[in-house]
Amino acid sequence: MTSDTIRPFYALELLTKARALEAQGREICHLEIGEPGGKPAPRVLEAVKSCIEQPMGYTTAKGMLALRERLARYYKERHGVSVDPEHIMVTMGSSSGFILSFLAGFAPGARIAVTRPGYPAYLNILASLNFDVTEIAVNASNGWKLTAADIEAAYKQEPFAGLLLASPANPTGAVLERDELGAIIAVCDRLGIRFLSDEIYHGLNYAGTDTSALEISDRHIVINSFSKYYCMTGWRIGWLVMPDDLIRRAEIMAQSLFISASSVSQTAALAALDERAFYNEQREAYARSRLTLFDGLNQLGFGESKASDGAFYAYVDASPFTNDSMEFCMTMLEEAGVxxxxxxxxxxxxxxKYVRFSYAGTPETVASALERMEQFLGRG
Structure with missing residues (x-):
């Protein structure tokens, strides 16, 4: 495909419609957006309160040194790799991280590969920046995982300069094992492809441990965020780890595009990194909701509803009920409040043919949604 079409972010379109129904007095079960139902850790909120009486001006474009040093320690503790804090840039969520990565990492109009299905903002950001796109299809038969062979075949058909890949993935929850990620990075290195590793769902893995691309190579780009695991979606705070040849260029761009990430959010993020015990308890709540949701979707008759290994999504085949999932979701929202x-x-x-359900909210929301869907689908 070419990158000349920017489409709505339908999850947010559904959210807008749901909010309008709530304004009319309706009670809605929100399974449309990947937004954690829990709050940030208490110490995070305490850190933010401490900001109120302090001047909170701009930081450097890369972000607070204390936060970048703590992130470097995070990589040492979690992944056993040494990262120079000067190679870390704090961003306004992962969204600005994607923008900086594309602009700093590639020539104008370069072709970037992504998976299909994949996070919709990838295509829209690339289109907005006038990059070309190659979509590489993945499917349920191999757990929605991209392979090195897939990359090689797509590159042979039409070469591309970059590959952006998430593990755990949105919407499928697919998680790459270390050897699988290693094979992907190896083929990218051999073909001269810049690899961008979207790691924003790290910490939300129910089947093993997360592998960072930094464990395998320091020549590529890592994008991460405090939104998902750390329950800080609205705080708009994330980070990049960039190699030598890109970090200065990205810093210069950030100086004019964003100046700096929010000082208050950076303070909150610094506190969040020391609260993993709290957030691991949140993950256990998602793990319970995960089993409840997938079991319920199976009983309702959705296809391909095998429990995903990571993130907090169920991407399921709705063709037993519809061949137009957009109409299906709109009708389900209107009639069932889901x-x-x-x-x-x-x-x-x-x-x-597919619908994505998020189990990032509360267990009560998931249970209520399944009851409503049972009635909506005539299975009750």
Missing amino acids: AATPGADFDRADGH
């Missing part, structure tokens, strides 16, 4: 995201958000070719 908000879910149509697969067209993640796959513009085959997404009409």
